[in-house]
Amino acid sequence: MIKEIQLRVTLPEEQQDPDIKKRAAAFLDEDVSNITGVVILRKSIDARKKIVVFNYKLAVYINEELPKESEYHFDYKDVSSASEIHIIGFGPAGMYAALRCIELGYKPVVLERGKDVQKRRRDIKAINQDHVVNGDSNYCFGEGGAGTYSDGKLYTRSLKRGDVRRIFENLVFHGATNEILVDAHPHIGTNKLPKIIKRIRETILNYGGEIHFETKVTDFVIQKDHIKTLILDDNREMKVEKVILATGHSARDIFELLHKKNIAIEAKSFAMGVRVEHPQHIIDSIQYNCGMERPDLLPAAAYSLVQQVKGRGVYSFCMCPGGFIVPAATEAGEVVVNGMSPSRRNNKFANSGIVVEINADEDLRSFAHHGALAGLEFQKSLERTSFTAGGRTQTAPAQRLTDFVDGKLSPQLNESSYQPGLVSAPLHSLLPKHLGSRLRKGFEAFGHKMHGYNTNEANIVGVESRTSSPVKIPRNDTLEHPQISNLFPCGEGGGYAGGIVSAAMDGERCAEAAIQR
Structure with missing residues (x-):
């Protein structure tokens, strides 16, 4: 038998005896020997009154085996010879779009203007110590996006946009602690997040995806209503079929490029x-x-x-x-x-x-x-x-x-x-x-x-000043830009997310939409 219960434990009670199993047994009036395990489903702190209270949501297993593994499975497969989908930007939206492409049998080709997390550290040190700003590698640009070196908060109100638990489980799959599945306001920390980002990169590369760092998109070649070619900053040209635009809220050059080419954008x-x-x-x-x-x-x-x-x-x-x-x-x-x-x-x-x-x-x-x-x-x-x-x-x-x-x-x-x-x-x-x-x-x-x-x-x-993008890139019901049939605006830069988790969910949605089209 499995019973879900809610417990409120005061700080003095928690300090005196932190054994949650004994508390669950007392709450259920059950012999503690019959409880084979307790899983914390949610934990929060209520500090509104003078005595601080810990709120627990628990699954109590009574004469029942605990589950041995998560119900979430990430079925990555070799996509090295599969059809390609190009993703501009490797923040949360771009990363999760790439992972979802691999799950669905498509090859992600990621173009990221910044550097990988290790090389990015040197440019961040240069800002802090030498006051030198690298316009393509900083706290906003580079592998993992703006969240990598600015906290890793995972709290979101976007509960109707996708499977939040799936996003969290994927982070745990790539090395985050199980605590993020429990805490009411989960947080990874800027010292731990880079290692998780690196593991996500390795998953993408190991299963046949491509990631091109220090590769900046400077122009689009458009025929009729279709992006045919991406122009890169070294004048290389890259043929494309479908493009997920996940460049983040600070990629001002992309907004300016779209505006210059009369591709619709909106103030938000x-x-x-x-x-x-x-x-x-x-x-x-x-x-x-x-x-x-x-x-x-x-x-x-x-x-x-x-x-x-x-x-x-x-x-x-x-x-x-x-x-x-x-x-x-x-x-x-x-x-x-x-x-x-x-x-x-x-x-x-x-x-x-x-x-x-x-x-x-x-x-x-x-x-x-x-x-x-x-x-x-x-x-x-x-x-x-x-x-x-x-x-x-x-x-x-x-x-x-x-x-x-x-x-x-x-x-x-x-x-x-x-x-x-x-x-x-x-x-x-x-x-x-x-x-x-x-x-x-x-x-x-x-x-x-x-x-x-x-x-x-x-x-x-x-x-x-960078709480969110001041620009929205419109998209229709199929998540494509209304003028450009193979362009999928995505994440914070498109105006469709407000943090790591909502951006990740939008990245998955855009990958699914691009594949369906």
């Missing part, structure tokens, strides 16, 4: 703002009511905040407990910040993007002549402003939090995890009024929701 909603960084112990103290010392059983505390200000949402984005702020620029002459956490989330700082919804009609009027690229040009303008205010290096402009809210320059800044360094700057006046004023009101509201959050022990750092 997005958000911009800043990244705020607190000492982790402050967030722990607020969330867990634990003072300066967090109990060992509790992970570094996270938070999620939202406030309506003047008809717009101001909200936290990509919250990184125990993490680092990193430079995410993709071109020289811009400063962009993002966040990441190692798997243990053991850094002494917590950071999060705090962003504001951008309304194209109201906020982008001065960029309207750029048409569908108005949001992209607005992004660029703020990133250049941030670059100038930071001293024209990857040093980022920053301000103490309450100084920002009060509208005054910070005479000095707090210690920060941002490796290129910070310089004091009046972000309250550098940001456009529609953005800065809402952020200031939002921070005031967050201080009321989380007492102690609004403190001058926190820095805000600018600018957080």
Whole structure:
């Protein structure tokens, strides 16, 4: 017999006796000797009240054998001589599109402008230490995409778009721990994700797929409504039958190419703002009511905040407990910040993007002549402003939090995890009024929701501008572009995903659609 139960265990109870099998037996009024095993299906933490509670969803096996293997199987086969499908981009969407092609008997040919994870490390080091930005190899571009070196969060709300469990099981198949199948907000960590990405690459190559790193697509040759040839940056030409476009939210050259060739693209909603960084112990103290010392059983505390200000949402984005702020620029002459956490989330700082919804009609009027690229040009303008205010290096402009809210320059800044360094700057006046004023009101509201959050022990750092793509590449019911019959826009760059898991699911869907056509 197998019974599913829900258990709530307080932190003191968990500290006193962590034996979940005994708790399940007591809950079911069953002799513990009859319980052959307990499988944790889901685990979360409820810290809304003074006593922290662990929520468990369990499958309890009573005189029943535990399953020996997962119900998910990945049937990869040799596709070295099979029909080809070309995939531009090797982030989550491109990787999962390639894996799905192999499962379905097609050969993926992946073209990735950046480098593999090992070589990419050198370019990331150059950004952090030497302030040198490689436009094709950075925190956004390269094997694994933007998620590889910026956290590996797996939480998604896209539960209706595909089989989320299948995506997680595939990550476990390639080396992730089983914890991601259980945690309510799963996370791999930027220190572990590269090894998993490497194993995915090896699977694709071992079964006959191709991956071409440092290979940038610069043009399409189109006949009637069909892409016939891809033009590469070394002037090589590559004949294609079907193309999955999975280039990510920062591949601005692709958006500009499509716009130049009169291939339909659309402006879409997005958000911009800043990244705020607190000492982790402050967030722990607020969330867990634990003072300066967090109990060992509790992970570094996270938070999620939202406030309506003047008809717009101001909200936290990509919250990184125990993490680092990193430079995410993709071109020289811009400063962009993002966040990441190692798997243990053991850094002494917590950071999060705090962003504001951008309304194209109201906020982008001065960029309207750029048409569908108005949001992209607005992004660029703020990133250049941030670059100038930071001293024209990857040093980022920053301000103490309450100084920002009060509208005054910070005479000095707090210690920060941002490796290129910070310089004091009046972000309250550098940001456009529609953005800065809402952020200031939002921070005031967050201080009321989380007492102690609004403190001058926190820095805000600018600018957080790459939350999502400001451009959408349209597609019809068969997932093809309405003008180009063999082009399948995919993932975050197409405007159809908002993170690793949703991008991976969209990659699988696009592979299936390309094969069906």
